[in-house]
Amino acid sequence: MNIIIVDDLSPITLTYKAILLREGYEVEAFTKPLEALSYMQQNPDQFDLVLADLYMEEMNGIDIMLAAQNINPNVKTLCITGGGAYDQDTSLMQTARSVADTLAFKPIHSGQLVGMVSNLLKTTQRPAANTQTA
Structure with missing residues (x-):
C-alpha cells in the first residue's frame, strides 16, 4: 500500500515516514503541499492513503484531502x-471531520499511527491486475 504524507514540518514527515516504512508501506513525504498535489496528479493510481496536517501555510489539509x-x-x-488555538475553530474542525476518514490529534505515538493507517487501509483493495488467458 502506498501512502503520501503532507506536513510542512520536516521532522514530522521524516518521523511518520520512518515509522510507516518499517511497517512495509511505500511512502512519499512532502513538506510542500503543492509538490504533493503535483505528485498526486502525475500518479493518480499510485496512492492509497493521504495523511495530511490540517494547518499548513501553502495549503491546508482539507484542500489537500479534497x-x-x-x-x-x-x-x-x-x-x-496539532491542537491548540486553531482547533477552537469549530467550523474548520467540522469540515475536517466531514472530509477526512479519520481525524487525529498530535502528538501521535508510533503505535497509534500504525493502528490508524492499518484500520483505514483494511478497507482499501487495489483492483486485481487485468489478466487475460489465451
Missing part, C-alpha cells in the same frame, strides 16, 4: 492536527 479524493476517488484520508 484534491486527493478528486484525483483518486478510492483514496483514504487521515487528517492530523
